Amino acid sequence: MKRATPYLLLLPALIFTVFVLAYPLIQNLFNSFYQVSLVRGTGGWIGLENYEKVFRDSEFWLAFRNTAVYAVAGTVLALVVGLAFALLLNLKLGRITTVFNVIYTIPWVISPVVAGFTWKWLLNDNFGIINHWLISLGLIHEEITWLGNPDTALLCVAIARLWQFYPFAMVMFLAGLQAIPEEQYEAAAVDGASMFQKFYNITLPNLQSVSAVLLLLGILWSFNDFNMVFVMTRGGPMNASMVLPVLVREYSFVFFDLGKGSALSVIIFALLVSLSFLYLKALSRREPA
């Protein structure tokens, strides 16, 4: 009886996890081999036809490319900005730094929906402040419909996402910076190292493991990010900013093809698992050196 106690304690949590996460993950796989329509219900087994439909869809390839760019470029940029801000905050300029630290973290605290909303309004072609400023500065001559233009839509969403995500990198880098022993810098100063040399030879190597974690998490999270794109553009105009999670919703709940939506979900899951796997493998290979 006593041996059963921990399992009984775990049971409710396991039930939740199984019903809402594990079962759907497996069911998804089954769905993807059947004809499943939101309006007509489940039909017969159709083998790989759902996957074929996805791979033959040019929208999928566009979304795939967009997602890759959005996730990789966006994360790298967020890391650069986060590191720059963390270095500024680490200058130890007294209490005022805490105020800036709080302000710089705020974008991360508010809801992604609100973040998307504020940027959408900021970029509004007629009444937004961005166009007004750019025109006042003489950088552009007429209003740009930032989110309605296929050339700029994805870029704008990525900037909004950068705004919301960099604080995470900043907070992590700041913790990393504060963990570097002061003695290393003092020793370097004695040896007459320049500021750049100190940064390159002490700061960066010490931040390597933090950066590795941030890179993986950032790419995984951005790969899964539905909110920013949906709120700002819904993937438009003409799919110019379409990403994979938004496409899952479109297949399943706009075109009612749950089978095709499930197939795409399985593809996304496989992509993420292999991405994490490759990454962890690359990391462990580098470690012994």
Next chain:
Amino acid sequence: MKRAAPILLMAVIAAFVLLPILWTLSTSLKPLSEVNVHPPRWTSPQMSIQPYIDMFFFLPFATYTANSLIVATSATILTLVIGSLAAFAFARFQFAGKDLFLLVFLLSQMLPGASVIVPLFQLLTEVGLYDTLLGLTLTHAAVLLPFAIWLLYGFFCGIPREVEEAALIDGCSRLAALRKVLLPLALPGLGATALFAFLGSWNEFFFALILTSSDTTRTVPVGIGLFVGEYTDIWNQMSAAAILFSVPPLMVFLAMRKTFVKGLVAGAIK
């Protein structure tokens, strides 16, 4: 003044970081006639809190807010109760498969919403919970559980075993020891976990969007996210809703910044 230059730089950056929020705040205080002006202006002579009142009447934001409160509160309670039991098992028992279970919870936290949404939608439809507050609450609780378990596990491990052992010697059962000794000591940790869970559910958009379909069940993020393209002529009310909705997260963040940052970092790494 070696300090002046970096401080000035930091202040300029701060202004840019706050720009989207300040612009929305300014919009939320202007009458519509002042919002739709060209070129846009930051202030207007007729600024008032009227849009904050109008939004509750023009769009069903009163219902949305009530729904958000109900779902977030119930999901938090569920998460906390179920999560504490599981975390207690991990922190105080040795059992076969412990590492495996921990790993399952860790991994399920990384699971993309897009990979489970279709079957989840089918399941909830099947059992009659699609488009209900209960269905959304259960989903949110499940999504928040792994993170809560990890947080609580950390808090429980920080409490010395001896306190409970003393209670056991005095004749308490294990569960009574959890309730009477461990939980009171873990109260700060439980509080922090409750706030994270609440905010997690409060801000959640993806599941809330797809698992509800009527005005009586939608939450505030769905209201904002869904109508942002459609009611483009009431930017001031939408801005007011966005600002009002951001108040709870901001308050929590400002009140307990250190715990907040630590918790979110811990939630990501572990």
